Amino acid sequence: MQFADAKFNRSYLLLSQKRYSSAVHNMEQTILLPSLLRDVPYDDDDTLDCEAAENxxxxxxxxxxxxxxKNTVESGLVPHDDAKGKSHAVLHKSLEPLLEADPEALFHFHLRGLFTVMASLTKKSQSLTKKYLDIIGVSH
Amino acid sequence: MQFADAKFNRSYLLLSQKRYSSAVHNMEQTILLPSLLRDVPYDDDDTLDCEAAENxxxxxxxxxxxxxxKNTVESGLVPHDDAKGKSHAVLHKSLEPLLEADPEALFHFHLRGLFTVMASLTKKSQSLTKKYLDIIGVSH
Structure with a gap:
């Protein structure tokens, strides 16, 4: 399957995955003491909700x-022990109309969904990195 | 972002994309006279529905x-002129509960969705290739 490798290296999906991976890598390199983030509450003004408001x-x-x-993005595999029962019940309930849609539309729907989620998570990683720098008093 | 390239080359998502791309490439190489497929109806017994029964x-x-x-898979970009109004209306209607779900679950949902759609489309490409060989009378 070597023939297609060059094409995939220019894929926007792959680029979007690499962008997220790179943002988290930068976050990990910057946040040397993650424990400083403990008990720091959710701030309404930024995008760092992570469902914080609810959970x-x-x-x-x-x-x-x-x-x-990031590990899931890099391996491209959904963890087997993914037991987010409640969320998945909601997700699967909404799957029924999707299954009746045509495969092209379904493919576009999931591709668009991945782009949206990854763009949002990339922003969150960058916001969290800035937040940490604020906490340790480093201007940026 | 070079550091992560090696990781992504082992990604199961990328592998699944390459598998589909390869199946369609093989289909294109085999089907030298695509017009022979015109007016050939949908067959209940195989997986070649492509929404044929409905449309x-x-x-x-x-x-x-x-x-x-295949072009969308390789470029990783949803076509801008994607005007499948009806299907998308159904899809977006079902998005509301998803938007309230947490980002990790949403990411897993779309990743799983892509795997499922691509596996199904890979099978369809292989079935269509076999069907063509049947039509031109080549045993396989």
Missing amino acids: NKDLYECYLQLKAI | NKDLYECYLQLKAI
């Missing part, structure tokens, strides 16, 4: 989630 | 659709 997550949990998603 | 598509339209999706 009372602190920024440390947000940091762990962004790192976990 | 009365013939195998030629199915062939064109699989080729078009």
Whole structure:
């Protein structure tokens, strides 16, 4: 399957994945003491919600989630022990009309969805990095 | 962003994309006279529905659709003139509960969705190739 490799290297999906991976890599390199993020509450003004408002997550949990998603992005594999029962029940309930749609539309829907989620997560990683620099008093 | 390239080359998502691309490439190499697929109806027994049952598509339209999706898979970009109004209305209607879900679950949902659609489309490309060989009387 070597013939197609060059094409995929220019793929916008791959570029979007690399952008996210790079943002989390930068976050990991910058945040040397992640524990400083513990108990730091969600701030309404930025994009760092990570469902914090609903689940009372602190920024440390947000940091762990962004790192976990990076592993999934790089391996391209959904973890087998992904037992987010409640969320998935909601997601699957809404799948029914999708299954009846035509395959091209369904493919576009999921591709668009991945782009949107990854762009949002990339912003979150960058915001979290800035937030950490604020906490340790480094101007940026 | 060079550091992550090696990781992405082992990505299961990329592998799944390459598998589809390769199946369509093989289909294109085999089907030298695509017009022979015109007016060939949908067959209940195989996976070549391509929504044929609903939309009365013939195998030629199915062939064109699989080729078009290959271009999207390789570029990783959803076509801008994607005006599948009806299907998208259904898809977007079902998005509301997804938007409230947490980003990790949403990411997994779309990643799983892409895998499922691509596996199904890969099978369709292989079935269509076999069907063509049947039509021209080549055993396989």
